[in-house]
Amino acid sequence: MSETADRVKKIVVEHLGVDAEKVTEEASFIDDLGADSLDIVELVMAFEEEFGVEIPDDAAEKITTVKDAISYIDSNKG
């Protein structure tokens, strides 16, 4: 598992209050992890803070799974 994946999963566990083993790369924030649309806004903000990246709203809308978040961060971080 990449370093980005570790840090993303840690943020997801902390923000959504879910068990770490549920946070697989395939997991959907809404369907599998009980998030609502505002939780995703908050997660995206936390990713921006953690990784120093900007995630514009149109990109954020396409982040629906843990893997989406990891891929976006890996391709855009400085």
Add this chain to the structure above:
Amino acid sequence: MRRVVVTGLGLVTPLGGDVETTWANILAAKSGAGKISRFDASDQKCHIACEVKPADHEYGFDPNKRVDHKVQRQVDPFIVYGIDAAGQAIEDAGLTDMDEATRLRAGVSIGSGIGGLPGIESESLVLAEKGPGRVSPHFVHGRLINLISGQVSIKYGLMGPNHAVVTACSTGAHSIGDAARMIRDDDADIMLAGGAEATICPIGIAGFAQARALSTNFNDQPEKASRPYDKDRDGFVMGEGAGVVVLEEYEHAKARGAKIYCEVVGYGLSGDAYHVTAPHPEGSGAFRSMQMALKKSGLQPSDIDYINAHGTSTPLGDELELGAVRKLFGNAIANVSMSSTKSAIGHLLGGAGAVESIFCILAIRDQIVPPTLNLDNPSEGTAGVDLVPHKAKNREVRAVLNNSFGFGGTNASLVMKAV
């Protein structure tokens, strides 16, 4: 007419995370006051408060028992306290498994005086330091006063009236009174009613201190600071927490074999129409509020055995309230006991009226009245009144009166009696 009874209680206070722990500590004359631990208060005029203690404390509060981790992260502490106290009350009333028909007729009226001040303070700093794009998407609904009622309604599926009172320090009493009327008027059969507050944060302490409302002479002796009716009182000590009761229509409660604590028989409301923070110099609003509650109850002053006073430990307010009680009770004042439990847990602001109503209810249940701590040298105006100094007192308690008064000149009184 539909009668309203109390069938469940829930408390989060500086003396306990539940009803029985709090009550045992109140009766043991313990104080919940201490140096403020939540933030560095050394540059404030007031260094002390009655904080709800952490879970590992002897009488601490564990938020993980009833409030989801995610909700805890998103909302201000007053909402966490309120959800937990509501959950306790539902469990105590034996209503954890309500069917849909019952839940359609069950509502919530849990208010707060100020709402999410710590979160407003901290997110304002985020806005100033990091810009609008870093403000939490949960900022608004995590701070709103009616979001205890909202959260409780969602958590327990309660589809009846969803209401939240905001009347400063009389919120808790107004919440219970309004909810009792909703049951009486057939809007609901069950109402969760009460109040919560959590404003022990830098701007909360600074704001009340600047309004000259807080005690500042006892920063080195926090447990001595809240001293209602004592000559040396110099302001209130801020408390925090929540109190919630289950109100239920009497026949409904009887039909399901519920444990009935007491009946809510009188509710009075009035306005001082005088000043935003100072009480009316003749206590006229307090008098009319109590008078209305008593009249509605059909009881006489001589039927009331215990008064839980508003008694905040401010120089002006305590004696004005006592003067109003004297005027209303006449000779009957010789037989009543009147104490201020704010001497032990501080002033819970919007939570006070609900928490103190619960102490009144427990006084009826256990036939004992809680003490006024630190009443070492009673003010001159207190002569001839049993203010229950220092120690709890066993006595007959048939009916009780609870007073709550708030900024803006708002007054509420409740009369409850054994069924």
